[in-house]
Ligand code: FES
């Protein structure tokens with residue numbers, strides 16, 4: 064399978080790999096798995112007092128498209144509000160990375176991971 068240049072770029076130079084400190088109360092963590100292939104993606108956001116995502120991290124155990132999708136969304140969510148981050152669609156990711164049909168579920172994993180991270184943050188900060 065030939066990966067697109069953008070997938071290769073993110074795969075070879077992934078952005079924002081890692082995790083935030085567990086004690087940081089301003090983070091939300093999303094952990095999702097793809098039933099289709101068993102790949103796992105962990106995505107974290109750090110949210111500032113204005114409700115804007117100021118930073119993000121990911122760790123993905125999966126294929127090149129899954130790594131590229133998560134790397135891309137960590138870039139996209141920075142500077143976005145939680146609502147804006149929730150509005151990111153896997154179709155946008157797939158389009159940006161020129162993913163072939165069999166790799167669409169990799170982009171769905173990234174959409175699900177960001178949603179799970181936002182929800183985790185909101186759950187922790189519900190008052
Ligand atoms: Fe998940 Fe490709 S099947 S790594």
Ligand code: FES
Nearest residue numbers: 100102126129169
């Ligand atoms: Fe399953 Fe990419 S996440 S093949």
